Amino acid sequence: MTDFFPFTPRSFSRGMVFAILLIAACAGTARASSLKASKVQQTSPRQAATQEAAYASRPEAMRFADDLASRRDLDVVWVRQAIGQARMSTAVIRLMQPPAKTFVKNWRVYRSRFIDPIRIAAGARFWQDNQATLARAEQEYGVPAEIIVGIIGVETIYGRDTGKFRVLDALATLAFDFPATHPRARERSEFFKGELEQFLSHQSRLGSDPASPRGSYAGAMGMPQFMPSSWVKYAVDFDGDGRIDLWNSPADVIGSVASYFKAFNWQPGMPTHYPVRFDSATLDMDTLMAPDILPTFSVASFTAKGAVLEGEALRHTGPLALIELLNGDPANGGSPPTYVAGTDNFYAITRYNWSSYYAMAVIDLGREVAARVR
């Protein structure tokens, strides 16, 4: 649920390109939003704007509340109050802006933000503390510990950084005030209306205060940064205490991440990717890159187009994709791209966050932690 380069819908977490921005933004918004009105001695213009922007005064938001209550058979007063107390967050809007057009992705830089000694050490501790649960998840869902540990590390450093935005504010802001400059603003705002609906329905069923949960600027929650719809569909009670707690129960988190991957077609025992090399003079790059990260080519067709595979890759039975990770602009101090042959399992990781850079960081972090633990 991490968002770095591309904008990722389903499982955002705070991403790293935004890390610095976010630290600044979190500090600002968390402080601003935690101030009780009665404690505010002097109201800054920004706070005043935030207070005025409460969605209770927005007819569109209240119409949405009425529709939602009727569709989901919820108490309309409760839903109106919930959405009515949501506040528009300018920090959320800023963080959701698409990256500048001149921005060239850089895998090496991206990787260095996730594969670092602190995250590896935290991952090794998490693995050791939860060894039996990870083994049980692998047995039950077929998803290896490495991948689960990689995901939770990249998302939140094993729960250290689960986000400081009120989920209610983030979702309402993105539902009703999605930045119009974004190329897919309408589609994205519909997506977040759906997430807001799932979130409120879920909170209502639990009898929980919708203003309490905190998460990423996109409304992703807990150690695995599940969006509300993912929580509803894929989260599981893996410690058997009768409730799902993705903030405090490592077992529920491990089981839920594994359950998510199983639902997205994870295939037990299949590698995520293989090394690939080629002679660019003879490679049919256009054809191989056309499906992007979607595995499409058999080994025979992949190699017939000039991609060279070796060893176990030649015995792979499923489709492959040529994955290209840019390392900046070679004409401007960058390096040539990194290439791998991605399998269906590589693609499955991108269903957690729609980015091949993200998937490769998860895989590499998992490997590094595994090497430390084993």
Ligand SMILES: [Ca+2]
């Ligand atoms: Ca539980």
